[in-house]
Amino acid sequence: GQQLNQSPQSMFIQEGEDVSMNCTSSSIFNTWLWYKQDPGEGPVLLIALYKAGELTSNGRLTAQFGITRKDSFLNISASIPSDVGIYFCAGRTEYGNKLVFGAGTILRVKS
Amino acid sequence: NAGVMQNPRHLVRRRGQEARLRCSPVKGHSHVYWYRQLPEEGLKFMVYLQKENIIDESGMPKERFSAEFPKEGPSILRIQQVVRGDSAAYFCASSPMVGQRSSGNTIYFGEGSWLTVV
Numbered sequence: 001g002q003q004l005n006q007s008p009q010s011m012f013i014q015e016g017e018d019v020s021m022n023c024t025s026s027s028i029f030n031t032w033l034w035y036k037q038d039p040g041e042g043p044v045l046l047i048a049l050y051k052a053g054e055l056t057s058n059g060r061l062t063a064q065f066g067i068t069r070k071d072s073f074l075n076i077s078a079s080i081p082s083d084v085g086i087y088f089c090a091g092r093t094e095y096g097n098k099l100v101f102g103a104g105t106i107l108r109v110k111s
Numbered sequence: 112n113a114g115v116m117q118n119p120r121h122l123v124r125r126r127g128q129e130a131r132l133r134c135s136p137v138k139g140h141s142h143v144y145w146y147r148q149l150p151e152e153g154l155k156f157m158v159y160l161q162k163e164n165i166i167d168e169s170g171m172p173k174e175r176f177s178a179e180f181p182k183e184g185p186s187i188l189r190i191q192q193v194v195r196g197d198s199a200a201y202f203c204a205s206s207p208m209v210g211q212r213s214s215g216n217t218i219y220f221g222e223g224s225w226l227t228v229v
């Protein structure tokens with residue numbers, strides 16, 4: 001089945017640092033989505049990407065849909081304590097009807 | 112969570128009882144998905160439904176689990192004869208349509224239902 005490899009598994013960074021995480025797939029996707037999940041809550045959509053090469057920003061977050069359509073990255077600039085949480089990438093193939101999720105990146109921020 | 116409503120938020124069941132989890136999608140969304148999340152793990156797809164139809168149940172355990180999305184009312188995920196291994200967070204998500212390169216391809220999640228089997 002489709003698999004997404006998300007890395008890194010976890011990060012412990014200093015407040016103010018930039019963060020980068022990525023996902024790669026064995027399949028070609030036509031949609032990449034990035035979610036953040038806080039403890040005890042559901043995933044909240046951060047950024048949605050629908051086109052190869054697309055680069056989209058949402059405040060301090062920037063995500064890109066890879067040209068090969070098999071990868072995506074998420075960058076967070078100037079991290080703050082409230083960025084703490086688990087970040088998930090998710091993708092869907094052109095004819096797929098479900099999102100496949102990466103295993104998540106746990107982000108911890110030292111203030 | 113853009114309006115996906117799940118209840119109950121927390122449910123405790125004894126082994127052998129039944130658990131029913133309900134999901135009301137975003138108004139106007141006709142596609143519902145159920146995902147399961149074990150502690151400190153990612154989300155695993157269970158089932159995808161449109162109104163009155165199960166489209167993809169490839170992630171559903173073969174026994175004890177069932178899902179429906181009737182013409183009227185919420186989607187229901189039903190777990191019969193629960194066991195301790197069923198303890199998890201169950202997330203429902205909805206979208207308006209699939210297969211298009213647009214916001215219609217975006218899936219929004221509810222806040223989850225946490226099932227604890229004792």
